[in-house]
Amino acid sequence: xxxxxxxxxxxxxxxxxxxxLATLEVLEQHGCEVDYPAAQTCCGQPMANTGCxxxxxxxxxxxxNVFAPYDYxxxxxxxxxxxxxxxxxDLLPLTNKLQEFQAKTxxxxxxxTDVLKVDSxxxxxxxxxxxxxxxxxxxELRLARSSETVGDDFDKARQLLKSLDGISFAELTRTDECxxxxxxxxxxxxxxxxxxxxxxxxxxxxxxxxxxxxxDMSCLMHLNGLNQRHAQPFPVxxxxxxxxxxxxxxxxxxxSTDGSVA
Amino acid sequence: MAxxxxxxxxFVANEERAQWHDKSLWFVRHKRDNISHxxxxxxxxxxxxxxxxxxxxxxxxxxxxxxxxxxxKLGVTVHWASNAAEHNxxxxxxxxxxxxxxxxxxxxxxxxxxxxxxxxxxxxMEVVDTDLGERIVQLRKEPPSHIVLPAIHIKKEEVGEVFxxxxxxEAGASDPGYLTEAARQHLRExxxxxxxxxxxxxxxxxxxxxxxxxxNEGNADLGTALPNxxxxxxxxxxxxxxxxxxxxxxxxxxxxxxxxxxxxYTSHFHGPKPGGEMHIVLVDNGRSDILxxxxxxxxxxxxxxxxxxxxxPVYRRSGGHSYQSTVPGPIxxxxxxxxxxxxxxxxxxxxxxxxxxTDVCPVKIxxxxxxxxxxxxxxxRGLLPFSxxxxxxxxxxVFQRPGLYAFGGKVARKALRLMPRWMIYNPLNGWGRQRDxxxxxxxxxxxLYKKRKK
Numbered sequence: 001x002x003x004x005x006x007x008x009x010x011x012x013x014x015x016x017x018x019x020x021l022a023t024l025e026v027l028e029q030h031g032c033e034v035d036y037p038a039a040q041t042c043c044g045q046p047m048a049n050t051g052c053x054x055x056x057x058x059x060x061x062x063x064x065n066v067f068a069p070y071d072y073x074x075x076x077x078x079x080x081x082x083x084x085x086x087x088x089x090d091l092l093p094l095t096n097k098l099q100e101f102q103a104k105t106x107x108x109x110x111x112x113t114d115v116l117k118v119d120s121x122x123x124x125x126x127x128x129x130x131x132x133x134x135x136x137x138x139x140e141l142r143l144a145r146s147s148e149t150v151g152d153d154f155d156k157a158r159q160l161l162k163s164l165d166g167i168s169f170a171e172l173t174r175t176d177e178c179x180x181x182x183x184x185x186x187x188x189x190x191x192x193x194x195x196x197x198x199x200x201x202x203x204x205x206x207x208x209x210x211x212x213x214x215x216d217m218s219c220l221m222h223l224n225g226l227n228q229r230h231a232q233p234f235p236v237x238x239x240x241x242x243x244x245x246x247x248x249x250x251x252x253x254x255x256s257t258d259g260s261v262a
Numbered sequence: 263m264a265x266x267x268x269x270x271x272x273f274v275a276n277e278e279r280a281q282w283h284d285k286s287l288w289f290v291r292h293k294r295d296n297i298s299h300x301x302x303x304x305x306x307x308x309x310x311x312x313x314x315x316x317x318x319x320x321x322x323x324x325x326x327x328x329x330x331x332x333x334x335k336l337g338v339t340v341h342w343a344s345n346a347a348e349h350n351x352x353x354x355x356x357x358x359x360x361x362x363x364x365x366x367x368x369x370x371x372x373x374x375x376x377x378x379x380x381x382x383x384x385x386x387m388e389v390v391d392t393d394l395g396e397r398i399v400q401l402r403k404e405p406p407s408h409i410v411l412p413a414i415h416i417k418k419e420e421v422g423e424v425f426x427x428x429x430x431x432e433a434g435a436s437d438p439g440y441l442t443e444a445a446r447q448h449l450r451e452x453x454x455x456x457x458x459x460x461x462x463x464x465x466x467x468x469x470x471x472x473x474x475x476x477x478n479e480g481n482a483d484l485g486t487a488l489p490n491x492x493x494x495x496x497x498x499x500x501x502x503x504x505x506x507x508x509x510x511x512x513x514x515x516x517x518x519x520x521x522x523x524x525x526x527y528t529s530h531f532h533g534p535k536p537g538g539e540m541h542i543v544l545v546d547n548g549r550s551d552i553l554x555x556x557x558x559x560x561x562x563x564x565x566x567x568x569x570x571x572x573x574x575p576v577y578r579r580s581g582g583h584s585y586q587s588t589v590p591g592p593i594x595x596x597x598x599x600x601x602x603x604x605x606x607x608x609x610x611x612x613x614x615x616x617x618x619x620t621d622v623c624p625v626k627i628x629x630x631x632x633x634x635x636x637x638x639x640x641x642x643r644g645l646l647p648f649s650x651x652x653x654x655x656x657x658x659x660v661f662q663r664p665g666l667y668a669f670g671g672k673v674a675r676k677a678l679r680l681m682p683r684w685m686i687y688n689p690l691n692g693w694g695r696q697r698d699x700x701x702x703x704x705x706x707x708x709x710l711y712k713k714r715k716k
Contacts, residue, residue: 008707008708010661010667012707013671013706013707013708014671014674014675014702014706014707015675015700015701015702015703016700016703016707017703017705017706017707017709017710019707020707020710020711021707021710021711021714024711036707036708036711038664038668038708038711038712039664040664041660041661041662041664041667042657042661042667044658044661046654046657047654047657047658048634048638049615049634049637050637050641050646050650050651050654051610051637051638051639051640051641051642051646051650052641052646052650052651052654052655052658053638053641055654055655055657055658056658058658058662059658059661059662062661062662087634090634090635090638135614135615135616135617135618136615136617138617139616139617139618139620139621140617146617146618146621147295148295148573148618148621148622149305149621150298150299150301150302150304150305151305174288177575177616177618178575178614178616178618180575180614181614182613182614182615182616183615184650185611185613185614185615186693187692187693188267188611188650188692189266189267189270189576189611189612189614190267190271190692190695190696191267191270191271191273191274191275191580192267192270192274192575192576192579192580192612193614194696194697195274195277195280195579196575196576196579196614197697199284221700222697224698224700225693225697225698225699225700226696226697228697228698229696229697229698
């Protein structure tokens with residue numbers, strides 16, 4: 001039984017505790033022994049992305065030590081995992097300890113598909129789902145083929161979601177454009193950030209998205225924040241919540257009422 | 263000086279225009295996707311093109327000497343300029359030696375970078391940009407907003423206005439066919455009257471000493487075929503080793519730039535025309551500094567296709583002028599600070615780090631990683647404002663103490679639950695102007711986890 005250290009991003013810990021619980025449940029359902037080390041805080045991404053690398057270094061060092069005892073480290077966030085795997089080498093000397101940490105750290109969906117070799121997830125989710133590709137998951141971790149690159153199609157999140165009963169997908173005009181969150185970018189470049197988010201939401205609305213999901217709660221926090229100011233916001237759910245069997249709040253499944261599909 | 267965010271704010275404030283700008287450029291990005299996806303070996307082409315550029319840049323001194331030697335053999339006069347001022351002086355002195363009064367110029371971002379036009383105009387010369395988009399912005403007395411589509415920010419009605427004023431077209435005209443024909447007649451007069459033609463250079467070929475200029479309008483050909491004097495201005499990074507490598511770039515350039523299989527005119531200049539004179543000015547202007555930097559060297563591979571601008575969600579919504587840099591967008595946000603970090607300190611932050619530029623780049627420049635590295639450089643050089651550094655330092659201190667972090671989180675969540683809405687959504691809350699904050703739960707995940715374990 002693989003021993004997994006649960007890496008819960010700081011803002012998920014504080015604002016979206018159920019996403020953490022759902023991640024824990026999914027991992028346990030697939031036979032992992034999961035532990036959440038409470039000494040973890042933040043991976044240091046906001047500091048590093050602002051350029052303040054000296055403020056990020058002690059946090060990166062802390063992460064490595066906190067997660068040293070585990071076989072694997074799994075996080076419900078492509079962005080935080082990308083920080084560890086792709087950018088810790090910009091902050092710290094390349095030691096064996098760092099390399100080991102990077103090699104054993106995974107985003108939830110890729111851990112399920114690549115390490116645990118999960119083919120399908122049982123359950124029902126009778127909604128038209130809009131999948132938001134978070135950029136760091138997409139273009140740093142390569143969890144799916146990005147629309148710019150040429151090659152065989154793959155998408156680890158959809159691969160898992162598509163086995164759920166009743167699920168369908170909203171097909172967007174711009175399949176994987178950035179939502180505009182971008183960490184501190186969301187505040188420092190507020191005008192562009194919010195326009196990007198509004199445009200993503202408009203694309204989802206036009207495509208008939210009933211439930212919006214993503215592998216990164218940060219993108220969803222930004223999109224939902226904008227959506228809440230809209231007259232008829234659609235619910236957002238982290239992919240871990242869907243995989244753990246949660247159902248959206250405030251809407252009824254279309255298929256169960258009159259059988260029509262939105 | 264206003265930074266990118268302030269200028270972008272103004273651009274976005276005109277929502278209709280910003281939407282139109284975004285959609286125009288997305289149309290080009292979409293065309294690029296269609297045509298690049300029709301080439302199964304696209305990723306191999308990119309990788310090879312990237313390797314050849316990295317190799318060339320690593321041996322730049324050797325290839326530059328080879329290029330100079332071979333160009334001279336073809337009868338070309340080769341000049342070297344270490345900076346913009348030297349470049350402008352060299353071009354001016356060549357023109358003055360030939361008693362030139364009227365110059366036609368095809369598109370060259372290098373001459374924009376060096377501000378050549380005002381220098382020549384101050385010496386009493388008439389300089390006419392002959393690329394249609396360049397001519398439009400020249401008549402409007404503003405810089406290009408895009409390196410491939412210089413007038414992409416201007417609507418056809420506005421072109422009608424500027425042509426009515428300068429070229430005498432009918433007032434209120436906006437028909438592209440009519441306006442293009444008017445521009446064609448106007449430019450033809452200038453081609454016929456010119457004493458000299460200036461062009462940029464897309465590729466310099468070291469093993470032959472020849473240059474290649476790519477245009478869609480044939481204006482470089484017209485501008486060099488009629489006058490007897492041709493001056494080509496070339497950044498030292500434009501070299502490729504041999505003609506064998508050329509097809510890599512001509513295949514990638516037009517597809518990445520506009521979604522065309524090839525530019526309409528791919529013109530090869532190997533020496534002056536009979537009875538004419540050809541000069542090549544090789545310009546450094548900061549490129550050697552970039553060459554010396556391990557972090558930013560790869561930005562010298564850029565072939566100026568503009569694909570990173572077309573794909574950049576920030577560029578599309580903020581417009582080229584918001585970058586206040588000759589080359590805007592992702593690549594410009596690397597090159598700008600390389601030229602002057604203080605002046606362009608906001609550019610590396612005009613980026614959500616989405617990485618689309620890196621995936622679209624035909625020569626595989628790791629654009630968004632270089633932008634991230636520039637942010638660190640801006641901080642290290644003390645150019646990042648206190649308002650950005652201070653919160654990061656405080657957050658770091660808190661995150662280094664898990665107990666303090668958990669306690670702080672609890673207090674903040676409680677405050678968010680108890681405070682009235684008007685107090686939370688105050689003018690200082692940059693998040694809350696257009697977005698709701700997430701609902702603050704009573705218990706954090708760590709609280710729930712502790713309970714679950716019991």
